Amino acid sequence: MTPPSLRIPGRRFLHSPGPTPLPEAVLQAMSAQPMDLADPRVDANIAACEQGLRRLLDTRDADVFMYAANGHGAWEAVVENLAAVGESVLVAGTGHFSESWAVQTEALSRRVVRTPWREGWPIDAGAVEQALRDDSSHAIKALFAVHTDTASGVTSDPAAMRRALDAARHPALLVVDVVASLGAVPFSMDALGVDVAVGASQKGLMCPPGVGFVAVNAAAFALAQRNTSPRFYWDWVRRKHDLSYRKFCGTPPQNLLLGMEAALGLIFGEGLEAVWLRHEQLARAVHAAVEGWREGGALDFFAQEPASRSRSVTTISVAGGIDVEALRAVARERFQVAIAGGLGPMTGRAFRIGHLGDCNPAMILGAIGGIEAALVAQGVNVGGGGTRRAVLSLAGQ
Secondary structure, eight states, X not given: OOOGGGOOSSOOXXXXXXXXXXXXXXXXXXXXXXXXXXXXXXXXXXXXXXXXXXXXXTOSSOEEEEEESOHHHHHHHHHHHHOOTTOEEEEOOOSHHHHHHHHHHHHTTOEEEEOOOOTTSOOOHHHHHHHHHHOTTOOEEEEEEESEETTTTEEOOHHHHHHHHHHHTOOOXXXXXXXXXXXXXXXXXXXXXXXXXXXESSSTTOOOSOEEEEEEOHHHHXXXXXXXXXXXXXXHHXXXXXXXXXXXXXXXXXXXXXXXXXXHHHHHHHOHHHHHHHHHHHHHHHHHHHHHHGGGSSEEXXXXXXXXXXXXXXXXXXXXXXXXXXXXXXXXXXXXXXXXXXXXXXXXXXXXXXXXXXXXXXXXXXHHHHHHHHHHHTXXXXXXXXXHHHHHHHTTO
């Protein structure tokens, strides 16, 4: 227990892009005692999560496989099922997370073709199409694309990836990482022609970290069936079963799944269009604040194209001489707002504000005010300020 002298009143605002704040209903659902695996409530809970994820992904027939893992575990499941050792995949350049996926794929002894990434810009669909055309032997088994790169705050267009595949007349499967976008923006797996969608629990789904999942259509499942490379825990073919312990290759993470069922209920209770509109409103408020801060000359959007700026997370580049980690510490410890730092090539060059999941206008205004106070305390020029601009944005002015 925290000593009374160290107790901080109120709640610390969590505005990283993951993990995100948990609704009380999710916390309460997870507080239940676990059940024995023969209890029919176990199967009912798993079925509710599978059906809810299909609905959220807007897919009619895809199989949903869930893992006691984070998003990197779900990435590994994709690699192990779709490409045999020594086979190739194409990774579309989006920055830190595309490169992380590529490095992980290479560590699993698969070959990776990369398209270049230009800092602050979405995926270059033309470069993707050219890489597919260059693969005249059709050695590439799948195209991996990150919908929203959490490090850069840039959202790319999955439809452009499908168009690139079709224009190149390439049979590779389309795999889209929706870890940072699902629940914040519309996504239709079937309408977009996505063969595999990859997600995780700790962002827009308003759950703790610990459940990674994939939705797999018939073409992707058939490729997994033909893939003879050894695998066990990640194997879709082995996990496609009616028994819960077979679906999870052992004991399901029951309390996390109870939380996920509750979270999906909250999302559908609010209504998907209302959820998407709320995220758009909150993102606009954060973007309005950054527009004010950038007038001081020390801060700016990392995403160069306004249309590509994410509804989930905003990455803010900082001028040289600003200590990002010191800024984060002041924001967290003095003003009780936890924000994220830069990742990969953006380490020390940016900070990130998460605005997804269980979040409302008052929370966003509190976060923006706390961050602005931390900036001022650190001597950063915030121009005309961002808090008032965020207020006007939320007020519709």
